[in-house]
Each structure stands twice: as structure tokens, then as C-alpha cells.
Amino acid sequence: MSSEVTSNGAPAPVAVPATYTFPHDKLKRRQEVTGRTPLILVACGSFSPITYLHLRMFEMAGDYIRFNTDFEVCAGYLSPVSDAYKKVGLAPGHHRVEMCSRAIQQSSWLMVDPFETVNQNENGEPEYVPTAKVLRHFDHEINTVLGGIEGTDGVRRKARIALLAGADLVMSMGEPGLWSPTDLDVILGSYGAFIVERSGTDVDEALSTLRQYENNIWVISQVIQNDISSTKVRLFLKKDLSVRYLIPDPVVDYIEEHGLYQENQTKEPKEKGKESASGSSNAMPLKG
Structure with a gap:
């Protein structure tokens, strides 16, 4: 996977403040469908503020996965970026976490993980967390700490962790020099991504430069266009x-x-x- 693994091949734990607790109240701990691989969807982003398109991405992915893959979605997570990202229009992390939490209150399977927003450096300042590290964090929390997901046969199995993102993200991944090759290998090689098409983006062009990961990238079409x-x-x-x-x-x-x-x-x-x-x-x- 990467150099950041333990001796048994599991992702190494990522340091977090003592006050941090990984949210798993809506995580499906036992599968309902036999013969499918448990899957966790993780969307990383600013969410400043969260919109209906962010929420629709999860629903579109859920439908696509149910009808077109051998996965069973066991949870979806929103992971707001750290304040260290310093993007224009970025509200403070605690506000973005709270807005996301309010937006998914009625959802039975979506949760908000404040992990990125609570990471700090040795000086107590917000620290940026690369996407590859975020996915390793979910892998560790769900598959190592919680012991994976129980199948219909009672046997616990590792959940597949995958990134959920819009087409603009995968397009940036195809641009030379923007992403670390090591990180891309972790994100797309070890975990994989479900990409939701957006109007005005050419996903095929982006994927043409990521051919080595094509078996780990699933493209979801937007039947109803939404550009919020x-x-x-x-x-x-x-x-x-x-x-x-x-x-x-x-x-x-x-x-x-x-x-x-x-x-x-x-x-x-x-x-x-x-x-x-x-x-x-x-x-x-x-x-x-």
C-alpha cells in the first residue's frame, strides 16, 4: 500500500488529539447482502458550505454501486479539509463540521468525520492532511480498530475504503505535477475512487492519463444535471x-x-x- 503500514500490512494509525473520537454510530456493522464486499465511501472537500450536490453524490453513488458492482455500501463519510488548506471562502473548520452535521441529520448512513479539521502541528496550528493519509485513517479506524464488517455468515471482513469525488478532482489528478505519484498510487491504486460526472468536465480525457488505475475507478453519470x-x-x-x-x-x-x-x-x-x-x-x- 505505502510505507505507512504496520508489520502485518495494516495501515499505520495516524496521530490525532486525545479529544478526537471516530464517528461510527451509523456504520453498518453487519452486511445485509451475501457475497458482496463491504464498502465505505469517503468524500474529502471544503464543504464551505455543504450543498445538495454534495449529498446527492452519495445517493447517486449508492444507486450505482447497488446495481453495477459487487460492493455493499456500509457507510458514507464527509471529511472537511483542515483550515491549513487556506482556500478562498473557507469557513473555520468547526463551523464546516457543524454545517455538515446538520445537513446529514436525517440520513441513515452518512456521517461527518472531523479528523482533518482537528489535526495540528507541534505548534498547535492547523495541519493539512493529504487525501492518501485520510483514506489510510479510515482504513485503520474501521478495519483495525473496529475489526472490519461482519458478513451475513458471521465472519468479519475488511471493508473496502474508496474516495467519492466529482469529475473536477479526477481531472486534476490527470494533470502532471499536481499530485504526488506516491499519493496517487495510494488513492487510486490501493483504495480506488467513485467519480461523479459534472457538466463541463471531460472525464474520459482525465482518465486517459490514469490508465494504470482504470480497474479502480468507477464513473457515475448524472442523469439529472446539477451544477450547484x-x-x-x-x-x-x-x-x-x-x-x-x-x-x-x-x-x-x-x-x-x-x-x-x-x-x-x-x-x-x-x-x-x-x-x-x-x-x-x-x-x-x-x-x-
Whole structure:
């Protein structure tokens, strides 16, 4: 897999703060379908804020996997990136984790793992966690710490860990120099990825440079096109436009309550229940 493994071949544990607890309350610990390999889907991203497209990706993947593969999905995880990523429009990690948590409250199988957002360096500052390391983290927590997933025959088996991402990510993987070859070998060679097509992206072109991993990459078509993005949501907020029905209502409420994405972050958050008729905030414009 990589150099970061134990003597028995299992992924080495990744150091985390003592206060961190791996979420597994919705993890299916026993399979329901005989003859299938247990699968865990992991989506890494900014989620600033999380949108309905992020959630639909999991549902599309679940349907695709059920009808086209020999896997059984046992859980889906959202893994918000560390604040060290320093992307434009990135809200503080604890806010993004909370928004994701509110967005998936009604889901029976989706969870939010704060692992990336709580990682710190020796100076107590946020530390960026590469995607390969994130996948090894899930492998360790589910297959080593929890002992894998029990099959219908009562035998415990290793769950397959796979990345769930949009086509833009796999396109970046195909660009020379953007990704470490070692990390790509871990992500696509050892684990694999389910890629959801997006309008305006040429997945075939990207895959042509990743032929060595073609058996570990599954492409999911969007039957109903959806191009909602966090960037567009932030732009709407900047223009003081409503973002209802672009993102889950609990996320809209959280953004307003905490005054997120405002140009002047010192402005008092909007009081709950004082929303305008359009559903948008009366706050100052936000950074795009």
C-alpha cells in the first residue's frame, strides 16, 4: 500500500488529539447482502458550505454501486479539509463540521468525520492532511480498530475504503505535477475512487492519463444535471440573494445565526427568527 503500514500490512494509525473520537454510530456493522464486499465511501472537500450536490453524490453513488458492482455500501463519510488548506471562502473548520452535521441529520448512513479539521502541528496550528493519509485513517479506524464488517455468515471482513469525488478532482489528478505519484498510487491504486460526472468536465480525457488505475475507478453519470457549488452559494450570499433550496435549511439557518461568509466578520450574527421574506440575510456582502 505505502510505507505507512504496520508489520502485518495494516495501515499505520495516524496521530490525532486525545479529544478526537471516530464517528461510527451509523456504520453498518453487519452486511445485509451475501457475497458482496463491504464498502465505505469517503468524500474529502471544503464543504464551505455543504450543498445538495454534495449529498446527492452519495445517493447517486449508492444507486450505482447497488446495481453495477459487487460492493455493499456500509457507510458514507464527509471529511472537511483542515483550515491549513487556506482556500478562498473557507469557513473555520468547526463551523464546516457543524454545517455538515446538520445537513446529514436525517440520513441513515452518512456521517461527518472531523479528523482533518482537528489535526495540528507541534505548534498547535492547523495541519493539512493529504487525501492518501485520510483514506489510510479510515482504513485503520474501521478495519483495525473496529475489526472490519461482519458478513451475513458471521465472519468479519475488511471493508473496502474508496474516495467519492466529482469529475473536477479526477481531472486534476490527470494533470502532471499536481499530485504526488506516491499519493496517487495510494488513492487510486490501493483504495480506488467513485467519480461523479459534472457538466463541463471531460472525464474520459482525465482518465486517459490514469490508465494504470482504470480497474479502480468507477464513473457515475448524472442523469439529472446539477451544477450547484459552494462557490456559487457564496456568490449568492455576497449579492444578498436567497440560497434556500440550494443548500439544506439547517445549513442556511446556521450560516445566518453565526454570520458566516460576511465581508465584515465582526458584524453581529442575525438573530434566529429574524429572517427576511426572501430567506436571505440582511447582512453585509460576503467574500466570494
